Amino acid sequence: GKLISASDYGDIEIEDQGELVLTNDITxxxxxxxxxxxxxxxxxxxxLFDGATDQNVAWENFATFWNLTVMTGTTLIDVNPADNVHVENELTNYGxxxxxxxxxxxx
Structure with a gap:
């Protein structure tokens, strides 16, 4: 199914054939x-990743962030050995x- 974005998420898990479409910025x-x-x-x-802890990005296929921000105290870890995570526009890294x-x- 298709999920239209909210604003704040804990974990995001999109399973096979699922889709997340952003209509606003999310945290x-x-x-x-x-x-x-x-x-x-x-x-x-x-x-924006703001968990103030280790946060994993585990994508089995290529996908792109438009703007990506990592906040202070947060470690964002791309756990897939393939190069599946990209930023198309702006990367801001405080962590x-x-x-x-x-x-x-x-x-």
């Missing part, structure tokens, strides 16, 4: 997960942004 205090063929359409709206990378054995 996320938890994790942002998309599985299967889920889609996220930011239009020209911002997503920390990390990318998880796979580790392979040299054996």
């Amino acid at each position: 996320v205090s938890g994790h942002f997960t998309m599985t299967g063929n889920a889609t996220f359409t930011p239009n020209t709206h911002a997503v 920390t942004i990390r990318k998880t990378q796979p580790v392979e054995s040299a054996a």
